Amino acid sequence: MSISTIILAGGRATRMGGIDKGQILFQKKPLIAHVVARLIPQTDEILINANRAIEAYKTLGYRVLQDEIADYAGPLAGMQLGLKYASCNYVLTAPCDSPLLPLNLAERLQAALTKNNADIAIVTSHGNSYPVFCLCKKSVLPSLNNYLTRDGRKVREWQESLNHVYVDFSDCDDAFTNLNTQEDLNNLETKLKTATTNQPREANSILKAINKQ
Secondary structure, rough: EEEEEEEEEEEOOOOHHHOOOHOOEEEEEEEEHHHHHHHHHHEEEEEEEEOOOOOHHOOOOEEEEOOOOOOOOOHHHHHHHHHHOOOOOOOEEOOOOOOOOOOOOOHHHHHHHOOOOOOOOEEEEEEEEEEEEEEEHHHHHHHHHHHHHHOOHHHHHHHHHHOOEEEEEOOOOOOOOOOHHHHHHHHHHHHHHHHHHOOOOOOOOHHHHHHOO
């Protein structure tokens, strides 16, 4: 199964003071650079949805797509672009502020999608769902187009209108931590630094759990 990926970096980032979230530094690299590094081994094509800092995103070497719907329509606008322009029949979506996403994200979503003959596989962890982490068949594009035409903007509502399956990633602690503010970012950096510095025998334990295959 060939998979294209669209990284969602097109939001306003209002809780981050309006700073383009994908360009914010985490461990001395832009957040999106961490995401790209984790997705390269998992996917056959990477696309980026961005509405600002376009030239900065282009330096990563991937196609950058701007929303075709006006006024920051939200994650579904980026998902629509991925489904429309992907060269593969399956599209993985992930936000630009997920620097610790699992290295087997695509593999596990793909397995669930195939096993359940579903159209969309969606991440859950510890009882919470994360709709922007999902794997879709490209054939769901007409459904999304229709939903957006009716001014629908809720990712979960659209996904649950189709044949979907939830996939549990509760074994991947911190992989889906919401980095909505600078404080969230600082807290995660501190947590990782503390795990490495103060627990040498368990160094990188957080990352090992996240990367578990």
